[in-house]
Amino acid sequence: MxxxxxxxxxxxxxxxxxxxxxxxxxxALALTVTACGGDDSxxxxxxxxxxxxxxxxxxxxxxxDGQTVSVAAVWGGSERKVFLKVLDEFEKxxxxxxxxxxxxxxxxxxxxxxxxxxxxxxxxxxxxVGAIEQAVENKWAKPVGPEAQKQLDKNYGxxxxxxxxxxxxxxxxxxxxANKSLVWYNTQVFDNAGTKAPKTWDDxxxxxxxVYDSGVPPISVAGADGWTLTDWFENxxxxxxxxEKYDDxxxxxIKWTDPSVKEALTTLGELFGKxxxxxxxxxxxxxxxxxxSVKQTFTGGDQPKAGMVFEGDMVSLPISETKAKxxxxxxxxxxxxxxxxxxxxxxxxxxxxxxxxxxAQALLTFLASPDSAKVWAEAGGFVxxxxxxxxxxxxxxxxRSIAKALIAAGDDIRFDMSDQAxxxxxxxxxxxxxxxxxxxxxxxxDVEGTQKALETAAAKAYKD
Numbered sequence: 308m309x310x311x312x313x314x315x316x317x318x319x320x321x322x323x324x325x326x327x328x329x330x331x332x333x334x335a336l337a338l339t340v341t342a343c344g345g346d347d348s349x350x351x352x353x354x355x356x357x358x359x360x361x362x363x364x365x366x367x368x369x370x371x372d373g374q375t376v377s378v379a380a381v382w383g384g385s386e387r388k389v390f391l392k393v394l395d396e397f398e399k400x401x402x403x404x405x406x407x408x409x410x411x412x413x414x415x416x417x418x419x420x421x422x423x424x425x426x427x428x429x430x431x432x433x434x435x436v437g438a439i440e441q442a443v444e445n446k447w448a449k450p451v452g453p454e455a456q457k458q459l460d461k462n463y464g465x466x467x468x469x470x471x472x473x474x475x476x477x478x479x480x481x482x483x484x485a486n487k488s489l490v491w492y493n494t495q496v497f498d499n500a501g502t503k504a505p506k507t508w509d510d511x512x513x514x515x516x517x518v519y520d521s522g523v524p525p526i527s528v529a530g531a532d533g534w535t536l537t538d539w540f541e542n543x544x545x546x547x548x549x550x551e552k553y554d555d556x557x558x559x560x561i562k563w564t565d566p567s568v569k570e571a572l573t574t575l576g577e578l579f580g581k582x583x584x585x586x587x588x589x590x591x592x593x594x595x596x597x598x599x600s601v602k603q604t605f606t607g608g609d610q611p612k613a614g615m616v617f618e619g620d621m622v623s624l625p626i627s628e629t630k631a632k633x634x635x636x637x638x639x640x641x642x643x644x645x646x647x648x649x650x651x652x653x654x655x656x657x658x659x660x661x662x663x664x665x666x667a668q669a670l671l672t673f674l675a676s677p678d679s680a681k682v683w684a685e686a687g688g689f690v691x692x693x694x695x696x697x698x699x700x701x702x703x704x705x706x707r708s709i710a711k712a713l714i715a716a717g718d719d720i721r722f723d724m725s726d727q728a729x730x731x732x733x734x735x736x737x738x739x740x741x742x743x744x745x746x747x748x749x750x751x752x753d754v755e756g757t758q759k760a761l762e763t764a765a766a767k768a769y770k771d
Contacts, residue, residue: 366458366676368669371403376666379408379418380432380656384598385624389686390432396682397673403666413735415441418661422447429667433479434656435726435734436470442659443473449660451477452668458675464717467692471657479657482674483683484692486709487538487619487652487723488642491626493604494635496523496614504640508543511643512577518614519583526578527613528585529600530592530748533741535618537725537733540744541652544571546645550721557724559769563761569754574645576751586613589749601625605637617642619654620709624688633703653713654723655692684710732768739764 376397382390387407394405408428410417415438421427427447433439442448451459456477459468463481471479490511497503500521505511515525529535545553548567555561556568578584585592586603595603601622603612606629616622623633631637641649658674660667673679680691684700694714701707725733725740732739743760747753 365400366673366678367454368397368401368673369665371401371666371669373402374664374666375404375406376430376664376670377406377408377428378430378432378658378670379410379414379421379428381410381412381414381434382432383409385628385688386621389624389683389688392686393674393679393682396679397670400673401666401669403669405670413730414438415730416735418442418447419445422661427661429662429664430658430660430670432482432656433659434654435728435730436722437727437729437733439471439479439657439659440473441730442661443478447661448473448478449663449667451480451660451671455480455668455671455675458672462675462677462693462695464692464694464714466717467655470655470722471659479659480671480675481655481657481692482679483656484690484713485619485621485654486690486713487654488542488650489619489622489639490615490617490642491601491604491622491637491639492615493611493613493631494638495609496521496611499523499609500614504638505643506640506649508546508574508643508645512581515578515581515584515615519581523610523614524586524612525584525614526586527595527600527604527616528579528592528748529595529597529616529618530589530745531594531596533736533745534725534734535597535600536744536748537740538619538652538723539575539617540571541724542642542650543574543645544568544724545650545652545721546642546648547571547574549646553721553724557727559728559765563765564758568758568761572747572751572754572757576747576754579748580751585748592748593745598625598628602629605629605631620690620706621688623706624686627687633705639705650721652721652723653716654726728765729768729771731771732765739768 378394380390391407394407397403398405414431414433418427418431433442439448459477459480467481468477471477471481492504496518500518502514502517505514518525547570552561552567587595597618601616602625604616605611605626626633626637643649658671660671677693677696680693680696681700683689684691684696685702687702687706690710690713692713698707698710701710735741740761743757743764746760747757
C-alpha cells in the first residue's frame with residue numbers, strides 16, 4: 308500500500324532547490340545584522356514582512372465542552388512547551404480538555420502498543436512521511452474531515468497536501484516544517500580564531516581547522532539522536548550527487564552501495580574522522596542529545612565545548628534558553644556547497660487522526676489554520692508551511708526570511724530523505740540508518756562497511 312513518493316513531486320526539482328537555497332542565504336545574511344532571541348517580540352514590526360497574508364476571521368471550531376482530546380508527539384523540552392501553548396489555545400476556543408501524551412521514538416512502535424491496548428490517542432504528530440503511510444497501512448489513520456480539508460485547501464499548497472496523502476486520500480495536516488540546511492556558529496569563537504563563515508565544503512573544513520587551532524573543537528554533533536546524522540548525510544548527498552539521485556536513493560531505486568553514497572560518506576568522514584574536530588570525540592558525541600549539542604556551543608564564554616553546530620531553524624529554541632543572543636552571539640550560514648550548489652533540505656511534522664471523533668477532527672481543523680501556527684511562530688524555532696500565516700508573526704527577520712522562502716518554493720519540495728523511508732529504516736533508534744550512521748561516526752574510515760549495513764537494513768525495510 309506504500310504510495311509512490313515520486314508521484315508527489317513536480318519534475319523541476321533543481322530550479323526550486325536553487326530558489327529556496329538563495330532565499331536561505333538571504334535569511335542568513337539578515338541574521339548578521341539582526342539581534343534578537345527566540346522569545347524577543349520587540350522587532351515584530353520591523354524588517355521584511357512581505358509574502359504573508361492576513362489570517363482574517365478566526366477559524367470556526369465546534370464547542371467541545373466536557374470532551375477530552377489526547378495528542379501524542381515525540382516533542383520534548385522547548386518544543387513541547389510551545390506546542391502545549393498551541394493546545395491551550397485550542398482548549399480556550401472549544402472548551403475541550405487536551406491531554407498531551409509523550410511518545411517515544413519510533414512513534415509507530417509507540418502507537419502500536421497504544422492501539423493494541425485499546426487506548427490510541429485521538430491525534431498523533433508524525434514526523435515522517437513513512438510513518439503516515441504505515442499508520443494508513445495499519446488501518447489506524449482516519450481521513451481528514453470536510454472542515455479540516457477546507458482549511459488545507461485554503462492555506463496549503465498542493466505539495467504539502469500531497470505529502471500528507473496516501474493513495475489520493477488526505478490523512479495528514481503538516482503543522483510544522485523545518486529548514487534543515489543551516490550551520491550555527493559562536494561569533495566569539497570565530498572572532499578569536501580570526502575566521503569567517505564559509506561558503507563551500509573545502510572552506511568549511513579549513514574553517515574547522517582554524518577553529519581547532521584556536522583551541523576550541525569546531526563541531527558539536529548530537530550523535531545520540533540519529534536523525535541529526537541522517538541530516539548531515541542528506542545535505543552532503545543532495546549537494547554532491549544532485550536532486551535526481553537524491554530522489555532515487557530516497558525511494559531505494561538505487562542501492563546504498565552506489566558509488567554516489569560512497570562519495571558522500573567519504574566526504575562526511577573528512578569531518579568526523581579528523582582528530583579533535585568533534586566535541587567530546589565520537590564517544591562523547593554519541594552521548595550528546597540535540598538540545599545539549601546546541602547549548603554547549605553557546606555557553607562557556609571564551610571556551611565553549613564547540614564553535615559550530617549543524618541543524619535546522621529549530622536550533623533557535625535551545626539558543627533562547629542560554630544567555631546567547633541570536634544575531635550577535637549566535638549567527639548562521641547556509642550548509643556549505645559540496646557540489647555546485649548549497650543544499651536545501653526540509654522536514655515536517657503532520658497531525659493525523661487515529662479516532663473518528665469530533666474532537667480529533669476539530670484539532671486537525673485548528674492545526675490547518677493560521678491561528679494555530681501563529682502561536683508557535685511568535686515563540687520562534689518554528690516555520691509553518693501555512694501560506695496564509697502573516698509573516699509578521701515570526702519574531703525576527705531571519706525566521707521571516709526562512710518562512711517566506713519555504714512558501715515561495717511552492718509544490719516542489721525536497722523533503723528529508725530519512726523521513727520518506729519506512730520508519731524501520733529511517734526513523735528507529737538503534738536500528739537502520741540511525742544505527743549505521745552512529746557506527747560510522749564511531750569509525751568514519753569504514754565507508755564500505757557502512758554502505759553494506761545501510762543497504763541490508765534498507766532492503767529489508769522497503770521489502771517489508
